[in-house]
Amino acid sequence: MSYRKASGAEHWLCCRVLLAALASASALAAQETRATLLGIVKDPTGAVVPGAQVVITNTDTNTTARTTTGGSGYFESPLLMPGNYSLAAEASGFKKYVRTGIVLAVGARVNLEIVLEVGQAADTVTVSAEVPLIETTTASVGQTFDNKSVMELPVLGNSVMLMAGLAEGMQRTSGYNYLGLHSTIGASSYSTAGGVGGNEWAIDGTPNTGHSRRSAYLPYTDAVAEFRVEATSFDASVGHTTGAYISMQSKSGTNRYHGALTESHWQQRWNATPSNDNAAYWGRIRAAEAAGDFALAEQLKREPKQPSGRSNNYAASIGGPVKIPKLYNGQNRLFFYFIFNGFKDAKTEEPGNKLFSVPTAEERRGDFSRRLAVNAPKYQLYDPLTTRRNPATG
Numbered sequence: 229m230s231y232r233k234a235s236g237a238e239h240w241l242c243c244r245v246l247l248a249a250l251a252s253a254s255a256l257a258a259q260e261t262r263a264t265l266l267g268i269v270k271d272p273t274g275a276v277v278p279g280a281q282v283v284i285t286n287t288d289t290n291t292t293a294r295t296t297t298g299g300s301g302y303f304e305s306p307l308l309m310p311g312n313y314s315l316a317a318e319a320s321g322f323k324k325y326v327r328t329g330i331v332l333a334v335g336a337r338v339n340l341e342i343v344l345e346v347g348q349a350a351d352t353v354t355v356s357a358e359v360p361l362i363e364t365t366t367a368s369v370g371q372t373f374d375n376k377s378v379m380e381l382p383v384l385g386n387s388v389m390l391m392a393g394l395a396e397g398m399q400r401t402s403g404y405n406y407l408g409l410h411s412t413i414g415a416s417s418y419s420t421a422g423g424v425g426g427n428e429w430a431i432d433g434t435p436n437t438g439h440s441r442r443s444a445y446l447p448y449t450d451a452v453a454e455f456r457v458e459a460t461s462f463d464a465s466v467g468h469t470t471g472a473y474i475s476m477q478s479k480s481g482t483n484r485y486h487g488a489l490t491e492s493h494w495q496q497r498w499n500a501t502p503s504n505d506n507a508a509y510w511g512r513i514r515a516a517e518a519a520g521d522f523a524l525a526e527q528l529k530r531e532p533k534q535p536s537g538r539s540n541n542y543a544a545s546i547g548g549p550v551k552i553p554k555l556y557n558g559q560n561r562l563f564f565y566f567i568f569n570g571f572k573d574a575k576t577e578e579p580g581n582k583l584f585s586v587p588t589a590e591e592r593r594g595d596f597s598r599r600l601a602v603n604a605p606k607y608q609l610y611d612p613l614t615t616r617r618n619p620a621t622g
Contacts, residue, residue, distance in 0.1 A: 261433045261475050263332035266304040267340030269297050269317055276301025277344060280319040287312045287328075288482040290560040310334050310454060310477050315342075323347035328356040333372040334456045334477045370458035370473075371395040378452055379488075386449045386492045386541050392427075392474050393418035397459030418472075420459045425470030432478055443474075448569040450488050450545045453479045481563025485548035496537035496575055509533045537575025544568050 265284055269277045280297040284305050297303045313330040322344035332338060345353055373381075373391055383390050393400050400418045419427065429436035429443045438444030455476040501509070509528075516525040547565035550558035590598065599607035 261310070261334050261430060261477050262306070263308045263310055263334070263336040263338065264304060264306040265308060265313065265315070265330070265332065265338050265340065266302070267342055268301045269303065269319070269342045269344060270301060271322070271344055272346065277319050277322070280317050280322075280344070283316045284308065285314050285316070287314055288484075289563065290483060308332055309480070310336070315340070317342050317344065318349060319344055320349070321346065322349070323351040323353050324349055326352055326354045328354065331374075333374065334454055334475055336372075370456050372454060372456045374454045378449060378454060383449065385494070385539075386490065386543070387446065388449045388452045388455065388476070389443055389446055389474075390418075392455070392457050392472070395457035395459065395472075397421055398457065398472060399423070420470075420472050427471040428469045428473045429476075430474070431476045433475075436476075437468075447476065447478065448543050448567065450490055450543050451478055451567050451569075453477045479545070479547060479565050479567075481547035481549065481565045483549055483559055483563075485546070487544070487546035489542075489544050491540065491542040494539045494541075496534060497532065501533045505534050535576045539571070539573040539575060541569075541571050543570070 269280045269282070271277055276297075276299075278297055278299045278301055280301070280303075282295050282297065282303045282305070284293045284295075285291070286309065288311050293305045293308065295303045295305050310332050313332055314326065314328045315330060316327075317325040323346070325342055325344050327340070327342070330338070373388075373395075378388055378391070381391060381394075392398065397420060398418050399421055419425075427437075427442070429438075431445060431447065436444050455474060458473040458475075509531075513525050513528045516522070516528060545565070545567035548563065549560075550556065550562040550564050556562075588598075590596075596607060596609060
């Protein structure tokens, strides 16, 4: 058997292949949240029109994407940011076709059938205010929450994450519970029907899955333009989990300056008293009455059933074109979006939420023998300074 030393060129080729593989793996890990507009251009007889010029315009930023139909009359324009669009199609011997009111949601693939009318190119046929477009090119079954729903639907803690539990095919183990800023754990968690598998998250096409299959980054409601929840029949581009797939699109600037000021106030005493707290409250009163101390019972009745507590969750956002007077005008070219989120929490732990225990008198003296009767393997204690490994058992 003979060997030869690899040349420098071969080493460089191996490095390039490795880098390409890593880049491909990174791309595959990301999930696409941008939209695609596709379709076929035909004439009045149903024959396809090759060579037609198609211009797709984002009406919020005035940016355009141009393409040309192929021999089958087919066109496709991918990587479009979710938003409002118009489409114009032109071909020699036909009137110009303009379609307005096209709304592309997160990750949508919208299929259009365009019919050009015979006539002069100077004439224009405008189509608007049609029924909502139905996505027919993917197998995904899900629900999209648009910006209007995100901004207007009330949600605990202004956490857009919790709105995913309202989608079709999703379920919760119990009612929402205030556990912290944007929390999605405990009673605030949700899953697909049957609770099989964890959820997968993405924001702006970037994986956003964190610990225990929960979201890593928790955006404030005002920072999210829209999001989509897919509970069943995933497209081939997703499917790293048997649970739900939640993809979000963050807000961005447009040609119009826009902003918002929001504030969410949570008051503990405005909530219904938990059953455990209620039982403890009346239990003390009944005990005082049973002991004949009616003065104490009346005093206990005047006390609140649960301690006070509040939180304030507020934000300010603004976006629009970048403009520097007399130096630069970013209209139709460069945009910005900024959001600030503040949070102040001043509340005590709800007594009914946790069960607390303290060491017994024996345990404070170092005697934990009673625990052995509960679960000996779990509570058996060993002195690390004197314990040695048993050679026979390893």
